[in-house]
Amino acid sequence: MDAAEFRRRGKEMVDLIADYLENIEQRPVYPDVEPGYLRSLIPEEAPEEPDTYEDVVKDIERVIMPGVTHWHSPYFYAYFPTANSFPAMLADMLSGAIGCIGFSWAASPACTELETVMMDWLGKMLKLPEDFIAGTHGQGGGVIQGTASEATLVALLAARSRAVRMILASDPQRPETGITSKLVAYSSDQAHCSVERAGMIAGVRMKKIPTEQSDKYAVQGETLRRMIQEDKAAGLIPFYVRTEHTHPLLQYSGLRKYSPPCHVSGPALYVSVLLVLHICIFVSGNAEKIWMHIDAAYAGSSFICPEFRPLLNGIEFADSFNFNPHKWLLVNFDCSTMWVRKRSDLIGAFKMDPLYLKHDHQESGRYFYTDNSLFRSLKMWFVFRMYGLKGLQDYIRKHVELAKEFESLVRADQRFEISADVVLGLVCFRLKGSNEVNETLLKRINNGRKIHLVPCQLSGQFVLRFAVCARTTESRHIREAWRLITQLAEEVMQELPH
Template identity: 55%
Template sequence: MTNSDDFRKWGRDMVDYVAGYLDTIDKRPPLAQVSPGYLRQLIPDEAPHQPDKWEDVMADLERVIMPGVTHWHSPHFHSYFPTANSYAAILGDILSDAIGCIGFTWVSSPACTELETVVMDWMGKLLGLPDSFLSGEGESKGGGVIQGTASEATVMAILAAKMKSIRDIQHTEPDRDQYEIMSKLVAYCSEQAHSSVERAALIASVRMRLLPTDEKNALRGDALRKAIEEDKAKGLIPSFVCATMGTTGCCSFDNIEELGTVCNEEQIWLHVDGAYAGSALICPEFRYLGAGLELADSFNFNAHKWLRVNFDCSCMWVKNQQDLVGAFHVDPTYLKHEHQGQVIDYRHWHIPLGRRFRSLKIWFVLRLFGIDKLQEHIKTQVALAHEFEALVAADKRFEISADVVLGLVCFRLKGTDDQNRELLDQINKTGKIFMVGAMLNGEFILRFAICAATTTSEHVKYAWDIIKEESCKVGAKEQLNGTKEQLNGSKEDCNGTVQNGKE
C-alpha cells in the first residue's frame, strides 16, 4: 500500500527518468531490436503476492520495457506520421489521472465538460474553422468534442450520417422500414483514404466505394458525382463522403470545395479527415489547405499528431450537434440530472460512456506554448521536409514521387519495386533510422516523415547519408557506372562508405 510520501519520492524518480529518457532518446535505436515473445522470458509467470520494491520496478524499466520500445520521439524516427509529446501535456495528463473523473455528464464533473467546450472553441478559432463549428458563436448549432482517435471520429460521423439519412427518408416516407433503408445506404472516399475509413463503414454496416483520384492523388467532385449517379440509378442511397486532408500514403489533399458542393446539392454528409494535416491550419500560410471546410458537416484532426498534445486527443467538430446527439441518445434514469437540456452531456457525442479529462492537456499546451511557438513548430518541420526533398532531388539515382506539401517526403530509387523494398529493409536493419514504405500509383515508394519535435537539419542530413549508403547495396551502384561522384557535398563511392553524417 502506497501513501503520499511514497508518491512524492517515486514521482520525483519517475520525472527524472522520463526527462533523462527524452534527453538521450537519440542514443537509442528508433526501432525496437527484439523478437516476438522476448518479454515473457524476462518476467515471472505470475504477478507477485507481496509488493515488489520500487527500486526493482525502476530497474526493470531498462531491462524489460525499453528494449521493446519503438521510440516515436527519436529524431531518427521517420516513419508513419508524428505523435505529439511535450512536458506541458504530460503535466496535464498527471492532473487528469489524479482527478480521475469519468466525465460522462456535466454533473459528473462540471469542469471536465466546460473546459472541453471552451478549449475546443479555442482550438477551432486557432485553426480558422467556420463559426458554424463553434459552440460559443452567435446562433451556431455546432460544437467540438475530443475523441480518442481520428478512427473514432470517422465512425461517429458515418453513424450520425446513417441515422440522419434514415430519419430524413422516414420523414417523407413514414412507412418505410429503417432496415430496408440501411441496406441501400452507400458511402464514398478516395482510394488514398486511410484504411480506418473503410473500417468505419464496416462497423456502421454501410457499403463503401473507394473512388479514383486525379494526377495529384486527390478526389475530385466529378469522380464523386459520377459515382453518385451510378448508385442512384441502382436504387442505392448516397449517404456519406469522407474527404481527406493529408493522406497517409503521400499527404495528398482531396478537393473539399468540389466535394462539398456535390454533397450539399445531394444532401449527403461530408466529413473531412484532417488527422495529420489539420494541425497545419494554425499557420495562416497553410490555411488554404482547408478551403471548402464551410461546406462540411464534420471535421476532425489529431492534436496528438503535430500539436504537442500527447495521445490520445483527437479533436472533432460538427456543424449541427443534434445530428450527433440525436443518433445516439439513450437516457437512463441513473444518468439524468437537474441541468439536463441546459448543458452539454458529452456521453451522447461518442461511443464510450466514460471519458477522461483530456481537455486539461490541451489547455496546458495552449497556455504554456502559446500560438506563436506552436506555429513555429509546424513551420520548422515543414522546412526540414523541404530540406530533405532537396537532397533527394539532387541525387540522379532517386526521384520524388509526390508533391511535398507539409512534413512528408515520398521518394524512390529509379529502379524496381523489389530494389526499393530491399533498400527500405536495409535502412531499417541498420537500426540507425526507421522508415516505412507505401504503394502509390502502382509503385512501391519510401516515406520520410519529419516526426520528432527535436529533429534538426543535422538529423535530416544524417538520415540521407544512411539512405545513400544503403542504396549502394541494392543495385544503385550500376547507375553510377562505378564512378565516384560528388553528391550534396558528400563524397560517396558506393563501397558502403559514407564520409559525412556521423553522429
C-alpha cells in the first residue's frame, strides 16, 4: 500500500470509525462468544501472497466485532472509564506517522520537550505543589507512564533504590542484598492487585494495612503506626507507603484519613513524621526519608475541578503522584501521568549511559529519559486545547451528576441499598438480601448484553459496581439501565427465596 492508496483507505477508515462510534449503542455491549471463537474464523497461517484490503475490512465485522466488549457504548458500566475522544484519536494518527522512539532527548527533541511541558500544564490544572512542576529550573516534574501499575512499580523501585543508598551512606559495609531483604512496604488491603504484583517484581516484602467497613475502608494512621512499630522491633526497615482510592469502590479515601489520633496538625503529616522517625535511625539530618506515593488512577482527573481538589490535600507530603488521564480525562490509552518531587530520584534509580545513546545535549537531570516513549504527549496537547480546561471540567461534572442520578434511583427503591458513599462516578449497590440473589442478578444483567457491569466484594458482601464510563452517556441511558436492572431484579426475586 502506497501513500496514494493510504489517502483513500485512511479516509474510508475515518468514516468507519465515525460510523462505529455514532451507532455503538445499537450493538450488544457484551459479546456473546465462547473462548476460542476466533481461531476457526481465520486461516491457520499468514497468507503467502497479499490479501485484498476489501477482504481485510470485511473481516472487521465478521471476525472482530462479534468478540468486542464495547467500552465506549453508553451502556458500558463495567470496570472503569477508558478515555476515547476525537482530538486524541487525531493526535494518535499523527503520532503513528511521526513514529519516533523517544528514548533520549536527541532521539526526537520535540517528543521529550512536549511531554515535559504538557506534564506542567496538567500539573497546574491539578494545582499540584510547585515542587512537582518542572518549569525551566525545577527539580521535580512529570513523565508519562503506560499504566498506574507501572507508576506504582517505578515509585517502589525508586524508593527501594533511595532507601538502600541512604543506608549504605551511613553503613557502607552492610551488604546490599541484606538491606533489600529487610525492607518492608505498606499498602491498603483495598489496593489494586497490581500493588502486590509490584512488590513481587521488586522482590520486597509488601504488607497490607487492614481496613474496616466502619472506617469506610480508609487506612487508619493508628493501624499503620502499630504495624511499623512491630516491624521495626523485628529488625525490618519500613521504606514505602502507597495510598490510593480503594479500588473496588473507586471511593477515593482521601489523605485526610491518615490524620492522626494524636495532635500533629496537617493532614498527611502524621504519616511523614512517623516514618521519618523510623528511618532517621539510618540517616540523620534529613526530614523526609520515607517515599510516599499517591495513586489516584481514576479519581485524579476530577482534581481539575476545585470542588474535588480537596480530596488530594496532603499531596504536599508525597514524593510521587500518579493518575490516568487515559481513564477519565479524554486522552486515549495509554497515558498515565506521574510526577515526582525530585527527578533525580527516578533518574538515579534507572540511569544507564551507553555510548550509542550519548549526544551533544546530554544534560543529565534536565529531562527524564524514558525507555519507550511514543509521542504520547501529542494527544494531551490536542485534548487540552480542543476542550479547554472548562470543557474538561464540564465533562467530569457531568459524569458525577449521572452517578448521583443513578444513586437517587437506587435509594428511591426500598429493595436496594447503596454499599458505599458515592463520591465521583461510581455507584456500589446491591439488592438487600443474600450474595446469591445479587450474583444471580448480575449474571442475568450481563447475559442480557444490553448493559454491562462487574462486581466487587465489600466485607464479604457481593456488590454490583455501576461506573459511568462512556463519553456519550446521557441521563436517558442511566434511566434505561435502571429500568433493565429493576426488571431483572423483579424476575430474580420471584424465582429465588428471599
